[in-house]
Amino acid sequence: MTDNLIEATRIVPSSEASGRHWEWQYLDLMRRIWEQGDERVDRTGVGTRSVFGATIRFDLSGGLMPLLTTKRVYWKTASREMLWFLTGDTNIRSLCAQGVEIWTDWPLDRYRKATGAEIARADFSRRIVEDEAFAAEWGDLGPVYGKQWVDWPVYEPAGEGLYKKRGQGVNQVAQVIESLRTNPGSRRHIIEGWNVAELDAMALPPCHKTYQFHVADGRLSCILYQRSCDLGLGFAFNMWSLALLTRMFAQQCNLEPGEAVWMGGDVHLYLNHASLVEEQLSRQPSGEARLDIVRRPDSIFDYRIEDFAVSGYAPQAHIAAPVAV
Incomplete structure (x- = not known):
């Protein structure tokens, strides 16, 4: 060719x-x-x-x-x-630490609905960065x-019809x-x-x-x-x-x-x-x-x-x- x-x-x-x-x-x-x-x-x-x-x-x-x-x-x-x-x-903590707020609105919305707190996004992000336990509870987005x-x-057979995660x-x-x-x-x-x-x-x-x-x-x-x-x-x-x-x-x-x-x-x-x-x-x-x-x-x-x-x-x-x- x-x-x-x-x-x-x-x-x-x-x-x-x-x-x-x-x-x-x-x-x-x-x-x-x-x-x-x-x-x-x-x-x-x-x-x-x-x-x-x-x-x-x-x-x-x-x-x-x-x-x-x-x-x-x-x-x-x-x-x-x-x-x-x-x-x-899958946690927004490292993003927030860099000033990246692309994903913050979803955990923030979940936190507000669950607690009734009217926390500002900047305050929420700051707490995510400063408080590891808070970030673990509220900053994760799932998989x-x-x-x-x-x-x-990946899941593998564990016997008796059960499966375990590899x-x-x-x-x-x-x-x-x-x-x-x-x-x-x-x-x-x-x-x-x-x-x-x-x-x-x-x-x-x-x-x-x-x-x-x-x-x-x-x-x-x-x-x-x-x-x-x-x-x-x-x-x-x-x-x-x-x-x-x-x-x-x-x-x-x-x-x-x-x-x-x-x-x-x-x-x-x-x-x-x-x-x-x-x-x-x-x-x-x-x-x-x-x-x-x-x-x-x-x-x-x-x-x-x-x-x-x-x-x-x-x-x-x-x-x-x-x-x-």
Whole structure:
């Protein structure tokens, strides 16, 4: 097969083919949902407009990263969350200690309902950090994301129809790294978070649930299937985290970065995000961000926030909006 034929068969993102900024994929989707989406009552009671089935592609070549430019995205916060996932930890204490409050609202809501206390989030987070016993009682989220990624529980027969939990579960992340190195052509490079048996024990069932990696021409790509996506607030973090994980895996496996492909199931905008939507749709995307991973750790589990350096990112102002819990 000639090089020309190889290039001809490569899937080219629509934004790349047209010369448009990649972010127009996001803004076009936002407009379509807001103007044409199905209005529905959701779990939170806030209400959404949604569409079912959407795809956004981003080419990671040359260190490029999918940071939205029409509003500021706090990429370090998203990166700290991803590093936390890779530890398998399920308690928010280490996140709060870093000033990351992505997950605080769920334990806080549980604490308020259980105790009747009207504690402020800042005070709750501070107590989580300072009081280990309090954090153990109120800061755990159940077996969310990272727990499934690196310690998926396995049960073995114990006799008389009973089963016992094996001490160490399946480390899907380590398995995928190994399979990418030894069998790159496999179609089984998958990390799955949707453990049906443990969904009820999770503070929130996984939204970004399935990651599948693919190697072609020495480039590593990853598809993320996300069952539910808050396009106004959550997507920016989800897209960055997908790209970051792909870059980390590529470095560990001596591969070049390929594409980050995001696929959404129920993709929605909350009805109380009207000001966010209107403001963001009034802006024009411009510029591009690049990520340099300044150190190659010995393992996928040894990255630190100091290993990531972003350049060329000049976003427009942050747009605040409420989180629906």
